[in-house]
Amino acid sequence: MSVRVAEPLRRRIENCYTIPMRILLVTNSARGEAIADALVRSPQKPELIVCSTVKSPGFAKLATELHVMDIMSLAKIVDIGKAAKCDFAFVAPDDPIGAGLADRLEAAGIPCVAPKRNLARIESSKSFARELMHKYGIDHNPRFRAFSLSSRDQRHSIELDIRAYLEHELHSQYVVKYDALKGGKGVKVSGEHLMTIDSGAKYAMECLEECGTVVIEEKLIGIEFSLMSFVSGTSVIDMPAVQDHKRADTGDMGPNTGGMGTYSDVSHGLPFLEPSDMQTASEINKKVAAAIEQECGESYKGILYGGFIATSDGVKVIEYNARFGDPEVLNVLPLLESDFVAICQAIITGNLTSEHVKFLPKATVCKYIVPKSYPVDKKEVGQKVMIPQEFPENSRIYFGDVHFDDTGNVLLGGSRSIGIVGIGDSIVEAEQVAQTVCEKIAGPVRFRSDIGTVDSIQKRVDLMHKLRAR
DSSP, X not given: OOOOOOHHHHHHHHHHTOOOOEEXXXXXXXXXXXXXXXXXXXXXXXXXXEEESSOOHHHHHHOXXXXXXXXXXXXXXXHHHHHTTOSEXXXXXXXXXXXXXXXXXHHTXXXXXXXXXXXXXXXXXXXXXXXXXXXXXXXXXXXXXXXXXXXXXXXXXHHHHHHHIIIIISTTOEEEEESSOOTTOOEEEBTTTBOSHHHHHHHHHHHHHHHSEEEEEEOOOSEEEEEEEEEETTEEEEOOOBEEOOEEETTTEEEEOSOSEEEEOTTSSOTTOOHHHHHHHHHHHHHHHHHHHHHHSSOOEEEEXXXXXXXXXXXXXXXXESSOOTTHHHHHGGGBOSOHHHHHHHHHHTOOOGGGOOBOSOEEEEEEEEETTTTTOOTTTTOEEBOOSOOOTTEEEEEOSEEEOTTSOEEEOSSOOXXXXXXXXXXXXXXXXXXXXXXXXXSSEEXXXXXXXXXXXXXXXXXXXXXXXX
């Protein structure tokens, strides 16, 4: 005998047995916590299975399961995803993406918001990125050459060729790029890291010896900015533009870092850019996504991060990344109004449209709290940092290289520790929020107080006016 169940009651019965969505998140930094926070804000209320290099305070709150592990243990990550019956995965860092984690996950039946290894060469191979743009007529490269070493017998002749290129073609204004992932430390610039043609040639030969290929480019003069996009095939939806500050010290002085902080504007452009600059960067991202699909024969699915520079000769491409930037993601995801899980699902299924993506018209400023000796040394590892219990509603805190001890203290690692984000109706307001929170964090730490300030931004505006007047 069959029994007809009333529709409202039937739905309640079904909901009792509904299995929550499970998302596998692979991460190693504050970037991952910003991603996790955006995922759990979804009305779909997913559970997060997190594989992370650190047991950060943020993941302790956000994750259903937290696996502290080596995130290059790709087979183990796949096993964790299968055991948890994850609906899809989001891979945040460059190394596992470049090593092909997305390929392995998808082969195991777990769709992935990250490009496969072949497509991720847009980041993992500087020569692939440059040559792809050249091949498909994306005319925003600097002058460049890729040198390859197929046998040791070629070594002397290639070194002579490199020296001639540095001196006669680039006139000692050059950039040398290691042609593989190197933790953000494979790029050296004349006048900053390399002071002579001899030192440039020596570093280029070191790159050749280690990975077989080196890219040497014209040094560009201008102001850098980032434009990240959600990508599914040739559907490319932009996020707000962001500017990073790589130098360790106030006034853009000191050694390069992974990024000391960033800001974005209410307009989702930047104060020193023209609307045409933003349009150009957007078009380049679209053309690159289409070129990758044509070249590789399959769709790019994930985040495409264009690193650009505004010059007197227009917008040029510095590099591409195949994932969210850090700190840049700390600026953009807090402003995301739409369902991040739905965006991920649309990327996976190939249904991504602009209707999926909406950002608040707000400004953000991120300032990174770092150990005092960062990036030169790691003297503060294991020391305690004191964090306030309460924060303004228009601020966000994202934990990076820190961890809990057994009594709940937050201890420093050796790299960037905590990303502090202020949100406001102007960059000025957002900067004041971030600055106020940073000043309340105690311990053997420091931060750049000038990021997002009126004076700092005005210097960039003035420089662009001079460059455009040439």
